Amino acid sequence: MRTRIVKIGNSQGVRIPKALLVESGLRGEVDMSVQDGTLVIAPAERPRQGWAEAFRQMAVRGDDELLDGDLAVTGSFEEESWEWE
Helix, strand or coil, X not given: XXXXXXXXXXXXXXXXXXXXXXXXXXXXXXXXXXXXXXXEEEECCCCXXXXXXXXXXXXXXXXXXXXXXXXXXXCHHHHHHCCCC
């Protein structure tokens, strides 16, 4: 599909036809980059995307144990003297 680059304020832009937006699934925020002289527009990644699966895999491998568990200080103050209100 051929289109034109148009002036938009101090910038320039391209109008993306609805059919291409529907087919690509693009909406909201996007990331733009240039790869090998080609302008690439891709869906913006969400922060923490994939973290749930990564944590699940860590639990399967046993990589989710506390590293400072044996360094935690516990004693009579924490167990007897501390009072929560």
